[in-house]
Amino acid sequence: MRKEARKSTVPLVVLLLSCAAMLSGCTNLPATTLFTYGDHATRILDLLMPVFWMAVGVFVVVQGALVYTVIRFRSKQANAPVPAQIHGNTNIEIMWTIAPAIILLVIAVMTFRTQAANSYQPPEAMKIRAIGHQWWFEFQYDDGTIVTANDLYIPVGQSVQIQLEAADVMHNFWIPKLAGKTYMIPGKTNYLAFKATEAGIFRGFCAEFCGESHGNMHFRVIALDAADFAKWKTNFATTPAAANGTAQVLGLTGDAARGAAIFADAKKQCSSCHIISGTVAKGKIGPNLTYFGNRRTIAAGMLPYSTDNMAKWLQDPTSIKPGNLMGRVIKKGTLKDQEIADLVAYLDGMKFAVNMPAEK
């Protein structure tokens, strides 16, 4: 009897864990796939749910049969007689070959329907080009006339078609709440179409291992109402105004105009890697920093956006994000604190108002 009680710890543990799983499934966590705000992800969830319950059914039946058999037929005495020597039964075999086949057929048919819906590329979809870099995302609108990085702005209620490419190694583009993953592959172009159904800020990740800082390659999707999105686009398309203003950082006062000069200074090399439209900065190695003041994060999700964090980044990019390319040139001490303060003032000052939705 005591041994039987022990035997039942397995299902108990599994049961407890699955209860816990359900509970946590009921919380809307930042990156969960179970609360969706995009048609692509919703269709997947609608497929997952019935498949999940079928799986639970199969699990309960088979696991139950296993545990029941073990408990029921456990040897009760040391010298039990040899049980009947049964070698098989063809009818039963056929039955339990067919039963799973039927379940699988149902799963397969549902799968194909979802596949068809999710791979459809609506011709009217807004086209956005997304390029994966080690370890950040570049986003281009309107054939490259608008270029930004790490914050993907999309309109709500309109299909967008992301054209996925990679500049170096493979990356994997994933916005759990909006759409399933699609790889970004050098030498190959992939397409992913989806539609956000609610305004909000959503988490995005690079999901394919892409080298040292793969774990630090995130992005944000900012889904704006159609009007707000149109406004964002118009604003972004206008060249940033001449730098002015100041910022308090590292206990110093940074001056934006001075920062702009530093940024443009060929010796400091910022301009050889970054683009800021309307300036001499035309480098294509790093993210486009136009309207950097609007960013939600710094360095592809490494740090939340703030002037302090920006200063931290400029002080020593490598310590923030191991292996990143900028750190090979900008090392600890390359920039003096005053220069950093000026640069922060410049970059932070470059912004316009956006009607930001909530994090979802």
Added chain:
Amino acid sequence: MSATSHAHHDEAGQAPLVGSLGVDSRKLGLWAFIGSETLFFTALITTHLIFYARTKAELTASGMLAHLDPKHFLGINLTSVLAAILLASSLTMVLALAASKAKEWQKFRFWLLATIILGSSFVLGQAYEFSHLYAEGLKLAPQFVYEGETVKSLFGVTFFTMTGFHGLHVTLGVIWLIAVYFKVRKFPASPENPMDVELVGLYWHFVDLVWVGIFTLIYLI
């Protein structure tokens, strides 16, 4: 490789050559190995075909195919001769086997030597072909030069890798043939001889078979 203990190890201590399946163990092992090698060479050939199709499509699209088909490198004359040599060596090989089974050692030595010579000529021919192609601009590099024009293509890489590994197999086959030649000479009375010959023969025919595939898929199409 040698099977020394058999299931039917009878009391007289005389190891029979056949086991529970009624076949020779080494021969079974070799056939299975040949099965494995089939997939090895198919993977190499498939790689080549994928990139060749791409190069061809790109050259056609840019209108360069007419005078820049990578195929122009591969002289059909030399390769036909090589194919014929390898085929002939297969014939001499099987004749050597027949002779060894009939215990006609004189004949056997003649045909085996012929096989060795033909096989070596194939290797030499291939070495000549490689150096010739190299001089013409086809290198183990992702581009090749044809009459002064550089083409970005993996043709050289896939071609040399594939045929190189085939050539390596032929070389190993020649070494094995030579080893069998001397073994039979040293132990003419051994009843294992026909099987030794049969094994190296199987391997040799397989290498020929691979060339049948390469010749058609790479040189002709």
Added chain:
Amino acid sequence: MAEHATHDQHAEAHEAHGTRFYWMVGAILAIITTIEVAIFLVKDTIGHELFLAILFILSIAKGAGVVMFFMHLRGDARIFQLVFIVPLTFAVTMCLGFLTIFSNYGGIAG
């Protein structure tokens, strides 16, 4: 699977091929090769599809000849046929599968 098939049967199958037979097979294979090269030289006049079709048939015949008669797979123990044909099927599956996948470069995950 042929259990305990006697060795002598296979041995007989081998002996059945005299040297003349091998010469004949060799000659046929040589002729096939000649035809292959010949149609290669005239391939522009016969059209690409026909050229490919003939070439495939000829080289399959050639390969089959080598395997069946030189390697004696025909008439040899079933197990040898099995361990050669099964991987050959996998190999063909792989080759055709890869070529199909690579010819149609979808670009859509689904």
Added chain:
Amino acid sequence: MAIAEHKLTSVSPATASSGSFPWRTWLATVDHKKIGIIYIVSAFVFFMLGGIEAMLMRVQLGAPNNTFLSADVYNQLFTMHATTMIFLMVMPMNVGIGNYVVPLMIGARDMAFPRLNAMSIWLFLGGGLLLYMSFLTGGAPNGGWFAYAPLTQVQYSPTSGMDYWILGLGLTGIASIAGALNFIVTVLNMRAPGMSINRMPLFVWMNLVVSFIIIFAFPTFTVGSIELLFDRQFGGAFFNPAQGGDAMLWQHLFWFFGHPEVYILILPVMGMISEILPVFSRKPIFGYSFVAFSGVGIGFLGFIVWAHHMFGVGMGPMANAFFAAASMVIAIPTGVKIFNWIATMWAGDVRLTTAMLYAIGFISMFIIGGISGITLASPPIDLQQTDSYYVVAHLHYVLFGGSILGLFAGAYYWFPKMTGRMLNERIGKIQFWIMLISFNVTFFPMHIVGTEGMPRRIYTYEAGMGWDLWNFIETVGTFFLAFSILIFIYNVLSSLRNGEVASNDPWDAATLEWTMPSPPPSYNFLHIPIVNSRRPLWDAKYPHAAGDDHHGASSAPSQVRYEYTDEETAGAKDIHMPSLTFSPMILSGGLTIAALGFVYINKDILGLPTRVAALGFILIGIVMVAIAIRGWIVDSRKDSPYLGQHH
């Protein structure tokens, strides 16, 4: 190992020696049982290494924003963890147990090619050592166990790590192919009289199937890694899109191998389960031919599902649908196995020994892993789950919950046969429950964090994602898991010294290996048994119960013996076994040294001297190989009834 050795030498005249550890009889051995033990022990050592790597990873992931490991070290660790567990632990452990048990089960004196067998073990060790050398020489491989291009190209992975990976796995690959050929010939051609194909134990069946999978799956991997080596060292560009190569080609070549590989890891274990369940249910396996042929079916299907690892790469919905359907079909033969196992226990006399507990645990956990596999096989669902911890959960449920638990079942089952001592059952049961529970604590939450968006292969994560608690629990679980393995080690060491002495047939089993002394003498069977049913030993013990055994049995009883007179035993000296030889080891050593040369053949580390040294290594290696082949030929002549001296 001391006791085991003592036992072996005491019964085997060929290895009789006294005093210190008989190095020679082990290093130059061609005995399948000794080779099996070397495999098992070295695979276990690699298990510890892979486990320690996992524990380091888990410590790093135990808390958000942790800085215990750097990103670079973490990446090396998970690459080496998976490479170790798959290629240096589960595969060789399967081969080791198979090596020991298969010849005994089919009534053979040894493997078909004993010297080739010895070569396999040393080559496997050479490959493993080469892989681990990379830690000392500037960085272990860091591209993940499937080494996706172009990250593994030299410009993105400039250390020599990936070269070590290619060549190390190349060596173990040759060892695996040679081993598989050996198994194929042994199983097909070395069976005792009457041991027909449809009477073979299912463990033997699964080893046969797996050997075929190995020889058909490994070549594509070999080609892929040769091409990768050409890319990295000899100016190729197969997988480098920047120069016209194709990153997808690597994935196809790898997974054409990689998927069959996972069945290479599980099928032998399923074979063990199919041996253990009937013995401890005191019944024959239910539906023998269904269980056997479902294994064959899984083997075949395994070759047409490879691209289910690539649903996200944009092959298009048609291709994905095909691979999805094919993957789902595999659930059918697998289900057949599961149901037949349950039916085997049904109405049986189920004795819950440690081995049996592990076998039941295997079924139980594998069901979970298999079902999560089915959700992954649906492309839309996979697009959310791929590259997330959900996959990590799936793969550990099938690999740990499957392979490892099954291997423990096999270990408890065959340990008495291999060493002559019983493992302690009480400790074993405690170990089982700790392991089963901590396994679930470690890996079940991974399903959840995966669903909650945690990507795999990230060295750290930010707080507030809802992942912290689960990751902490997983890390705690890992320590209990390690503890359970320490218990096992204790059990093995103490049982070797003073465990209960094992009789020939401690489990009341049914197959031929239990007719022999524990451990068996070097020549295995004094008289080769004559087999007349699927359960020769059982039928000899229970003639009345064997009556209804008309499946695959002929009317005559099997002739198995396990008691011999001294006189008969003395006759054993006439049994000729192949002699000790160092040639296989020298050959493997030569190949390993040459492989080391290839790692550096085109490296600019110290300029010319490196290349010269590398070339030197290659030449030394080739010379060693040549010497070894000569020695090999000479040695094999000694054993030839026609060419050798008379004994």
